[in-house]
Amino acid sequence: MKQYQFKKEQKVYLTLGVNRSRDNKKEYIEGVVTKLGRKYVTVKIGYSEYQFDLTNRLKQKTEYAQDYYLYETLEDLIDEKERDKLEAELASYFSSTYHFEGKLTLDQMQRIKEIISE
Structure with missing residues (x-):
């Protein structure tokens, strides 16, 4: 399993997930790490924050389809x-x-x- 090296205030990169309702024409979106825990990293995109699972290939924590896919670099x-x-x-x-x-x-x-x- 990959060891992630996120830091607070780090710029991260995301692509649109399964939920394409945010039809953005950009190849990627930039976000900022706001919180780091043992299991989740929280990323702020615009005014919203999203959690991604550090133990499960950065899968977004959601009850529905993923809005975003997170990349460390x-x-x-x-x-x-x-x-x-x-x-x-x-x-x-x-x-x-x-x-x-x-x-x-x-x-x-x-x-x-x-x-x-x-």
């Missing part, structure tokens, strides 16, 4: 977006044998298998 947010994009590309590439057939050499396939086996 802008780099974490960018990395996750890039990972999601690459995951979709790879899934698309490998999901259909029709599209996959003949695209890779045996050597390329063996190297991919080695990477996957790491």
Whole structure:
């Protein structure tokens, strides 16, 4: 489990969660850490505060769908977006044998298998 290093008054970054009613055109929103506890970090966005679970991958504490996803740094947010994009590309590439057939050499396939086996 990742150890988070939040500090009070730290600038943090968020993306819109499942609840898209806050349809913001920005890629991310900045917030500020206002409280730190053993289990939760509280982040202020505008005039509202939200709690995120330090023990459960920064999942927002809510009884409904998450409004926001929290990232400790802008780099974490960018990395996750890039990972999601690459995951979709790879899934698309490998999901259909029709599209996959003949695209890779045996050597390329063996190297991919080695990477996957790491």
